[in-house]
Amino acid sequence: MELEDGTRIERNRGTPQGGVVSPVLSNLFLHYAFDAWMKREYPELPWCRYADDGLVHCRSLEEAEAIKSALHKRLAECGLELHPAKTRIIYCKDGNRKGKYSTTSFDFLGYTFRPRDTKSNEHKRLFVGFNPAVSKTALHTMRQVIRVHNFRRHTQVELAELAETLNPLLRGWMNYYGCYRPSGLHPLYYYVNQTLVAWARRKYKRLRRSKTRATLFIENIYRRNSRLFVHWQQSSVGASV
Numbered sequence: 422m423e424l425e426d427g428t429r430i431e432r433n434r435g436t437p438q439g440g441v442v443s444p445v446l447s448n449l450f451l452h453y454a455f456d457a458w459m460k461r462e463y464p465e466l467p468w469c470r471y472a473d474d475g476l477v478h479c480r481s482l483e484e485a486e487a488i489k490s491a492l493h494k495r496l497a498e499c500g501l502e503l504h505p506a507k508t509r510i511i512y513c514k515d516g517n518r519k520g521k522y523s524t525t526s527f528d529f530l531g532y533t534f535r536p537r538d539t540k541s542n543e544h545k546r547l548f549v550g551f552n553p554a555v556s557k558t559a560l561h562t563m564r565q566v567i568r569v570h571n572f573r574r575h576t577q578v579e580l581a582e583l584a585e586t587l588n589p590l591l592r593g594w595m596n597y598y599g600c601y602r603p604s605g606l607h608p609l610y611y612y613v614n615q616t617l618v619a620w621a622r623r624k625y626k627r628l629r630r631s632k633t634r635a636t637l638f639i640e641n642i643y644r645r646n647s648r649l650f651v652h653w654q655q656s657s658v659g660a661s662v
Contacts, residue, residue: 444472447472447473450499451470451473454495454499455470455475455492455495456470459477462491463477463488466478466480466488471530474529474530476529477492482510485510486510489503489508489510509527510524511524511525511526511534512524512525513534513551514536514549514551515536515548515549515550515551516548516549516550518551528556528558529553531555531556531558531559531597531598532553532554532556532559532598532601533554533555533556533557534552534553535551535552536550536551537549537550537551537552537554537602539552552602553601554601554602554604554605555602555605555606560605560606560608563609564609564612566590567587567590567612567613567616570586572586572616572617572620573619573620573623574623575620576620576623576624580617580620580642581649584649584650587613587650588650591609591613591650591651591652592651594609595651595652595655603655606652607661610652610655610661611661613650613652614639614661617639618632618635618636618638619635621635621638621639622635625638
């Protein structure tokens, strides 16, 4: 391993964080430490894993506590440990599971899973399901990315050029987080539109002192060309400012 000052240190244990081979070796190790072990010891239970994050679905609190203890022991044998803060037992409360437990939600891969009002596809009736939607943490991260790009200060370009830069970001987020409860992305759309309003106020002197006029300016562009930004194409909600 080479340090910033050029010094080289021989490694005989572990892999460097950020190294190309690190995720490959990690997945290979966890395949045997966790995946194969779960299939062998608990073949009747559904589970999933992505990198070092995983879920195990249990049928009772007692079963969940037993598996948590067994998993702690298994990982210790492999030189690993469960994250003390992130390892929790969650009750998946919905219209059929109506027990009272203190923790009924969790985040996984950028989604928050919790009880939500849901409409059935067949009868169009509302019921309570335990479903995912984009998490608050993921929304915050997306807003941070837009803030870091500092789009509102790109006054040297036209709006169409701004769209060419923004749309790939938005499209990627919409393709991933829009799979479940797309309405969860509405706060992101609003933030993007507010960024466009701020851009217009910086670019045009006539709009500088009036947020209302800048808002109308962006809304008029939406009415003339609703396909300019990908989130505008979703519905009028995508253009809400």
